[in-house]
Amino acid sequence: MEYQIEVKELLIENDKLTMTVMGTLNDERINAHFVSKPKLILHFINGKEDRRIPFVLTNVIHTEGKCYFSGMYTYRLDLLFWKTSKRFMPFDMYFNFSFVDYYEEKIEAKFKPDVLQADNKLFRLKVCGNHYSFKPDKKAIVKSPARRFFVKLTSKVIKIVQYLFAIVMLPLFVIDAALHFTGVLRLPARFNDESQSKRFIAFILWRFSNVSTCKVSLWTFKRWLFKGFYRFFKLFKVQNNRITFISLRRNDISGNFAFVYDKIKDDKNLDIHFILNDHTISFMTIGEIIDFTKSCATSKIVVLDEFTPMIHYIDLRRETKLVQLWHACGAFKTFGFTRLSKPKGSPQTTRNHRSYDYVTVSSTYCKKCHSEGFGIATNNVVATGIPRTDVFFDGKYAESARKKFFEKFPNFAGKRIILFAPTFRGTVKETAFYPTEMFDVERVCESIPDDYAIIVKHHPFVNDVQPIPEKYRDRVIDLSCDPELNDLLFVTDLIITDYSSLVFEASLLDIPMIFFAFDLEKYINERDFYFDFKEYVPGKIAYSLDELIDSINKQDFCTEKIAPFADMFFDNRDGHATDRVVKLLYDNLK
Numbered sequence: 001m002e003y004q005i006e007v008k009e010l011l012i013e014n015d016k017l018t019m020t021v022m023g024t025l026n027d028e029r030i031n032a033h034f035v036s037k038p039k040l041i042l043h044f045i046n047g048k049e050d051r052r053i054p055f056v057l058t059n060v061i062h063t064e065g066k067c068y069f070s071g072m073y074t075y076r077l078d079l080l081f082w083k084t085s086k087r088f089m090p091f092d093m094y095f096n097f098s099f100v101d102y103y104e105e106k107i108e109a110k111f112k113p114d115v116l117q118a119d120n121k122l123f124r125l126k127v128c129g130n131h132y133s134f135k136p137d138k139k140a141i142v143k144s145p146a147r148r149f150f151v152k153l154t155s156k157v158i159k160i161v162q163y164l165f166a167i168v169m170l171p172l173f174v175i176d177a178a179l180h181f182t183g184v185l186r187l188p189a190r191f192n193d194e195s196q197s198k199r200f201i202a203f204i205l206w207r208f209s210n211v212s213t214c215k216v217s218l219w220t221f222k223r224w225l226f227k228g229f230y231r232f233f234k235l236f237k238v239q240n241n242r243i244t245f246i247s248l249r250r251n252d253i254s255g256n257f258a259f260v261y262d263k264i265k266d267d268k269n270l271d272i273h274f275i276l277n278d279h280t281i282s283f284m285t286i287g288e289i290i291d292f293t294k295s296c297a298t299s300k301i302v303v304l305d306e307f308t309p310m311i312h313y314i315d316l317r318r319e320t321k322l323v324q325l326w327h328a329c330g331a332f333k334t335f336g337f338t339r340l341s342k343p344k345g346s347p348q349t350t351r352n353h354r355s356y357d358y359v360t361v362s363s364t365y366c367k368k369c370h371s372e373g374f375g376i377a378t379n380n381v382v383a384t385g386i387p388r389t390d391v392f393f394d395g396k397y398a399e400s401a402r403k404k405f406f407e408k409f410p411n412f413a414g415k416r417i418i419l420f421a422p423t424f425r426g427t428v429k430e431t432a433f434y435p436t437e438m439f440d441v442e443r444v445c446e447s448i449p450d451d452y453a454i455i456v457k458h459h460p461f462v463n464d465v466q467p468i469p470e471k472y473r474d475r476v477i478d479l480s481c482d483p484e485l486n487d488l489l490f491v492t493d494l495i496i497t498d499y500s501s502l503v504f505e506a507s508l509l510d511i512p513m514i515f516f517a518f519d520l521e522k523y524i525n526e527r528d529f530y531f532d533f534k535e536y537v538p539g540k541i542a543y544s545l546d547e548l549i550d551s552i553n554k555q556d557f558c559t560e561k562i563a564p565f566a567d568m569f570f571d572n573r574d575g576h577a578t579d580r581v582v583k584l585l586y587d588n589l590k
Helices: 138-168 170-181 196-212 218-233 255-264 286-298 365-374 387-393 395-408 441-447 502-508 520-526 545-554 559-569 577-589
Strands: 002-013 016-026 039-045 050-055 059-063 066-076 091-099 102-104 115-118 123-128 131-136 239-247 271-276 299-304 321-324 358-360 416-420 452-456 476-478 494-497 513-516 540-542
Touching: 002 091, 002 123, 039 066, 050 066, 050 365, 115 123, 138 170, 138 196, 170 196, 218 286, 239 255, 239 286, 239 577, 255 271, 255 387, 255 577, 271 286, 286 299, 299 577, 321 577, 358 577, 365 559, 387 395, 387 502, 387 577, 441 452, 441 545, 494 502, 502 559, 513 545, 540 545
Parallel strands: 002 115, 239 271, 239 299, 299 321, 321 358, 416 452, 416 494, 452 476, 494 513, 513 540
Antiparallel strands: 002 016, 016 066, 039 050, 039 091, 059 066, 091 102, 091 131, 123 131
């Protein structure tokens, strides 16, 4: 691997770092249609924590044997770290570089830029070989709050004047709303709630917010209540035996939570509490807000299994440990801060994810991916394994799952079962979809042997699922509404997926896989992966339905790629991941 990377421009103004980087890469595998992109990561180290933050490359051009890339991005230096940010510690910045199967930390690059400007107000910069050294000016930082105080005071006075003026204008806003709702004026499309009274109030609050420059809504009111209740409950002591499990993914004790709870439920010394619903602050009742904030303020450990935005609105007490049992195995599609500048990616300035004390992952390889994605120190990521995968090493459970399935679907007994389980397209739940026309069930069934049966299992976010022709209902079933995916793997002979993290669980059972990646280049541009898709996926890649059918008929599944994939993403395949997670919890209760 040959590459040259140079910093063309580096600017520091107050607490903002703006960098422009250009580079070239030589590799004989590169051609004009190469879909993988080079990845440049800024690696910050202050002696107590480290941070990996992607550098956003905006231009990438592939030619024969070469790749050219460049980018420019601005970072907040005062928000790089989380736990130690108030200590004003000096820190160093290195470059990490990866491309396809190549990865190197603290690389050599041309660090002396053509344009270098630093105001030296808060951070002094020095080029030291293959890295930059930042030394915060503690005296300037300590003084700057006083200067900022007067700026904030002036801003507050202006806002108060605007707020009072908005109150005076309130009757006019009501008249304006009445004109819009009676049809005299056209109502903006954004006000589409089914309740007309809610739309009416929302319109008035919208007008009020625009004039007062102070956002007024039910959400902001509830968020204010949320923070207020949390501050109140912080007056109570932390209960050293209390563990609270919080999930926005499920309303029952299932998934990773079920396995962990089963191990600790008989411990009479523990006070175990669950908050299981899909309510964000906007939809919480006052009672739910009280329950949530009290639990967070008085628990020794808070355990999550998904991104939980409201946990990051509050500063958890130093005694409380926040543990993220991330629901997905491995590190496949990029998430969090790794998607910097991409649709729905977390901006570097957000608090999201950054307050985790521990994140459990399946392997050591995943640590740097989750560290980067969550914006936390690498040492906060622990390779315990994923609790819910323990069932794959339990022969009795596997047999029970198979028996249960065939009792329910006797037509599938003796068949070779294909599990079609793609992920969704779109960025969030509200816009999620799958282009069902790309996987023509009738054509597939006509083209493969009759002893194949198909289970369709779409992502829970997808509402419009695969239409199943009447004549194939004895060979095809749709189980998209079935909450348990793992159990289906025990009866599966072949998986057809695209970019679903299901591949990690499947690799544990050595199940052949076909990756139906008809939109791979588009998906990489919008979402991307932590590793090179073509190099590492543990199965055959099909770019069209014809290629997919051909692979099934020829039984061409590239199964030799499964074992190396499983070795990379699972440190321990012993069925004791739950035990290691439980030990982590008990260690933090001491």
